[in-house]
Amino acid sequence: MALVHLTEASAAFAGRRVLGPVSLTVYEGQRVALVGQSGAGKSTLLDLLYAQARDRAALVPQELGLVPSLSVFHNVFMGRLSSRPTWYNLANLVRPFRRERQRIQPLLDQLHLGDKIFSPASQLSGGEKQRTAVARALYQKAGLLLADEPVSALDGPLAAGVMAALAEHYPTSVIALHDVELALRYSSRMIGIRDGLIVLDEDSHRLNVQDVLPIY
Numbered sequence: 684m685a686l687v688h689l690t691e692a693s694a695a696f697a698g699r700r701v702l703g704p705v706s707l708t709v710y711e712g713q714r715v716a717l718v719g720q721s722g723a724g725k726s727t728l729l730d731l732l733y734a735q736a737r738d739r740a741a742l743v744p745q746e747l748g749l750v751p752s753l754s755v756f757h758n759v760f761m762g763r764l765s766s767r768p769t770w771y772n773l774a775n776l777v778r779p780f781r782r783e784r785q786r787i788q789p790l791l792d793q794l795h796l797g798d799k800i801f802s803p804a805s806q807l808s809g810g811e812k813q814r815t816a817v818a819r820a821l822y823q824k825a826g827l828l829l830a831d832e833p834v835s836a837l838d839g840p841l842a843a844g845v846m847a848a849l850a851e852h853y854p855t856s857v858i859a860l861h862d863v864e865l866a867l868r869y870s871s872r873m874i875g876i877r878d879g880l881i882v883l884d885e886d887s888h889r890l891n892v893q894d895v896l897p898i899y
């Protein structure tokens with residue numbers, strides 16, 4: 684089943700086309716890695732996909748979108764604000780419900796962030812902020828994950844752990860990654876972007892790093 688679909692889509696800034704035309708269908712169960720040079724158009728493509736699938740997608744944007752004054756717990760809780768009544772959200776803001784803590788704590792533990800649950804986001808390192816945004820997406824439990832460089836601030840083993848967590852919670856995803864090896868390891872389909880166009884679209888298991896490098 685197709686979860687998101689673009690037909691001859693394009694995007695421009697100040698009259699300059701930066702993406703497209705691109706046509707892309709992402710099917711249920713596909714873990715898509717988006718790779719390409721800085722400025723190739725990966726974030727722009729993710730934006731177009733999100734615009735099509737806003738009601739069924741969790742987004743980890745490159746800028747993360749955290750509220751600095753709120754705790755990690757509350758930032759993660761925000762992943763499901765729209766599915767809860769306002770009174771519930773406000774009450775949980777003042778005094779976290781035990782059942783919400785019981786849902787959020789294991790996600791943070793999995794991301795090695797468990798001891799930061801009530802730290803304000805403003806006091807986190809770059810990598811901790813990134814993992815908070817990832818936890819928010821895990822908590823959201825949407826049908827599709829869209830993530831823009833979700834592990835760029837993490838070192839090797841931690842990056843692999845976060846990619847494994849994303850794969851475990853989200854069978855269908857589109858993730859922009861600059862680390863080609865990581866992209867190959869955690870995706871089933873590899874899409875390469877160059878100058879705003881799709882120049883590679885292949886099963887990841889058919890590719891190795893050398894096959895992907897020419898798009899850079």
Ligand SMILES: Nc1ncnc2c1ncn2[C@@H]1O[C@H](COP(=O)(O)OP(=O)(O)OP(=O)(O)O)[C@@H](O)[C@H]1O
Nearest residue numbers: 696697701719720721722723724725726727728745
């Ligand atoms: N708000 C904007 N205004 C003007 N130009 C923009 C804007 N956002 C992106 N662009 C341009 O669009 C092109 C594609 O940018 P995009 O962010 O999609 O690339 P990217 O592949 O995600 O890059 P990176 O890997 O550095 O995040 C670039 O040339 C960029 O300069």
